[in-house]
Amino acid sequence: MPRSSRVPSTRMMVNPVACSAHGVCAELLPELITLDEWGYPLVDDAPVPPALEGQARRAVRDCPALALLLSGGRGSRRAGS
Amino acid sequence: MTADQMAAQRPSGPHPARPTRRPAPAGLPRLIPSGAGPDARIGPHLDRLGPLPYAPGADALIKVAEAAHLTGRGGAAFPVHRKLAAVIGSGDRPVVVANGAESEPVSGKDGSLLWLAPHLVLDGLQLVAAAAGAMRTVLYVHRDAALTAYLAQALTHRYAAGTDYADVELIEAPDRFLAGEESALVNVINGEPARPQFKRPPVYERGVGGRPTLVQNVETLAHLALIARFGAGWFRSAGTAAEPGSMLCTVHRADGGRHVVEAELGSPIHALVRLDGVQAVLCGGYHGAWLEPEQAARLALANASLRPVGAFAGAGVLAELPASRCGLAETARVARYLALESAGQCGPCFNGLPRIAGALADLAGPRPDAQVITAVRRWAGLVEGRGACHHPDGFVRFVRSALTVFGAEIARHARGQCSATDRRPFLPVPAAASQESDWS
Numbered sequence: 105m106p107r108s109s110r111v112p113s114t115r116m117m118v119n120p121v122a123c124s125a126h127g128v129c130a131e132l133l134p135e136l137i138t139l140d141e142w143g144y145p146l147v148d149d150a151p152v153p154p155a156l157e158g159q160a161r162r163a164v165r166d167c168p169a170l171a172l173l174l175s176g177g178r179g180s181r182r183a184g185s
Numbered sequence: 186m187t188a189d190q191m192a193a194q195r196p197s198g199p200h201p202a203r204p205t206r207r208p209a210p211a212g213l214p215r216l217i218p219s220g221a222g223p224d225a226r227i228g229p230h231l232d233r234l235g236p237l238p239y240a241p242g243a244d245a246l247i248k249v250a251e252a253a254h255l256t257g258r259g260g261a262a263f264p265v266h267r268k269l270a271a272v273i274g275s276g277d278r279p280v281v282v283a284n285g286a287e288s289e290p291v292s293g294k295d296g297s298l299l300w301l302a303p304h305l306v307l308d309g310l311q312l313v314a315a316a317a318g319a320m321r322t323v324l325y326v327h328r329d330a331a332l333t334a335y336l337a338q339a340l341t342h343r344y345a346a347g348t349d350y351a352d353v354e355l356i357e358a359p360d361r362f363l364a365g366e367e368s369a370l371v372n373v374i375n376g377e378p379a380r381p382q383f384k385r386p387p388v389y390e391r392g393v394g395g396r397p398t399l400v401q402n403v404e405t406l407a408h409l410a411l412i413a414r415f416g417a418g419w420f421r422s423a424g425t426a427a428e429p430g431s432m433l434c435t436v437h438r439a440d441g442g443r444h445v446v447e448a449e450l451g452s453p454i455h456a457l458v459r460l461d462g463v464q465a466v467l468c469g470g471y472h473g474a475w476l477e478p479e480q481a482a483r484l485a486l487a488n489a490s491l492r493p494v495g496a497f498a499g500a501g502v503l504a505e506l507p508a509s510r511c512g513l514a515e516t517a518r519v520a521r522y523l524a525l526e527s528a529g530q531c532g533p534c535f536n537g538l539p540r541i542a543g544a545l546a547d548l549a550g551p552r553p554d555a556q557v558i559t560a561v562r563r564w565a566g567l568v569e570g571r572g573a574c575h576h577p578d579g580f581v582r583f584v585r586s587a588l589t590v591f592g593a594e595i596a597r598h599a600r601g602q603c604s605a606t607d608r609r610p611f612l613p614v615p616a617a618a619s620q621e622s623d624w625s
Contacts, residue, residue, distance in 0.1 A: 119383040120531035121573045140567050144532035173385070 113151035114174050122171035129172050132163040207235035209415035214447040216407050221301045225338040227346050230304035237308045238413055239315050243273045246316040252417035254429050259402030260500040271389045272399040278320040280393040283310045285326040285403040286358035286365030289470045290613050291502045294433035295403050297445040303339040309406025312413055315350035322351040328360050362526035366574050367400045380528040381574035404433055424450035428487045434501035439463055451487045458503050465506045465590050469499030471519055472579025474586035511605035513594050515612050516587035517545035522614040523580050534577045537568035551601045
């Protein structure tokens with residue numbers, strides 16, 4: 105669906121169905137990801153600072169469950185029912 | 186073939202006896218005529234409302250839905266024209282689904298609508314299927330053999346009358362709380378268990394069979410069938426400017442009675458439920474919020490009124506809690522049911538909901554540990570917004586409202602007292618389902 109045309113910023117996102125609490129992301133990217141009391145990631149919703157983009161991409165690549173995503177404007181659309 | 190070419194192939198003669206246009210119904214009810222009983226025949230329906238005017242091309246339906254400000258009546262109140270435009274503009278022939286799963290145990294309005302005005306729902310489904318050039322057209326309903334047989338009969342009457350653009354598949358929803366959730370619905374139609382999915386890409390881009398999938402609640406489609414006949418202006422003559430039209434509500438009385446009523450958006454809550462002698466009102470169902478009677482007296486059946494107090498109109502469930510019951514016990518029982526209905530996929534949900542439900546069971550008993558409420562609030566913060574679906578969010582809305590509305594009762598329980606004079610369960614909760622079975 106059409107949204108405003110501002111430059112999309114990159115954000116970290118977790119696929120909560122796929123995530124199985126390995127915790128690798130929090131080790132690789134502690135600046136943006138901490139773990140809750142059950143070991144699941146709490147991800148900072150703010151745009152990823154350019155200086156951390158390399159680390160963020162590595163965390164995405166190394167997630168054993170492939171549950172971590174980097175999203176731009178496109179992936180963040182939603183519709184309700 | 187494009188959607189427009191498909192739409193051009195729709196049947197031209199809607200009914201053998203081609204009824205003429207009828208005047209728009211004045212006032213309410215609009216959807217279910219007063220005194221209506223089950224009737225699978227299409228003739229009486231067309232005699233009452235006139236033929237179904239298929240819109241010329243897809244844009245006309247999108248435009249009239251937008252002009253009407255029609256929003257989804259399944260609970261989320263999402264603008265209908267935006268979903269229509271997203272699916273129709275995708276370029277792929279989509280799958281169109283009428284959602285009548287109504288897996289919320291306190292809601293009965295979709296079932297009433299399907300029994301008492303099935304052809305209005307099917308009209309709306311046909312309009313959307315024709316406008317979108319649907320590849321598949323599905324009516325997804327709560328599992329009930331009598332209802333499915335009745336709807337199959339209604340479809341047979343339509344085929345005989347030649348009114349329809351598309352053949353409709355009837356698919357039954359498993360009896361799970363989340364079976365009506367859009368991505369769980371897609372899973373069921375794909376032959377998978379009724380578990381929600383991570384919705385990236387969203388269902389309207391990739392759903393049933395990988396196709397763009399348009400899911401609309403059955404009541405939404407019924408409104409659309411009336412809007413197509415009588416216009417957006419007629420639709421907007423009821424309700425508020427921002428939230429026009431009417432909605433079906435399921436009202437649970439303190440005396441145990443239940444009825445379905447159609448109400449204008451913006452109706453005062455006190456016109457729909459009795460507030461005298463009632464302890465609290467549950468608004469929006471098990472994903473909704475408890476309201477104090479004094480608070481409910483100032484509110485209206487509209488999200489503009491309810492959202493600021495943390496409630497929402499949802500699918501129109503209103504339940505009066507009798508003064509004789511313990512609100513904490515009721516909340517704990519429903520919370521346990523909702524925790525068991527977690528699909529068990531997302532860590533925060535399957536870890537948090539049972540812990541919160543257990544803590545609420547403690548709160549419902551005498552002299553709970555003083556730390557229990559702190560724990561509930563912390564866990565609520567941890568589960569909110571962290572599921573693939575909105576189950577944890579709705580659960581938290583329900584639980585948080587209980588902590589506020591039943592604050593005085595919490596204080597009583599802390600002293601080892603309880604105000605309840607009747608221990609029998611009030612709110613309906615299906616028998617506990619096991620975690621692993623019956624998802625399909």
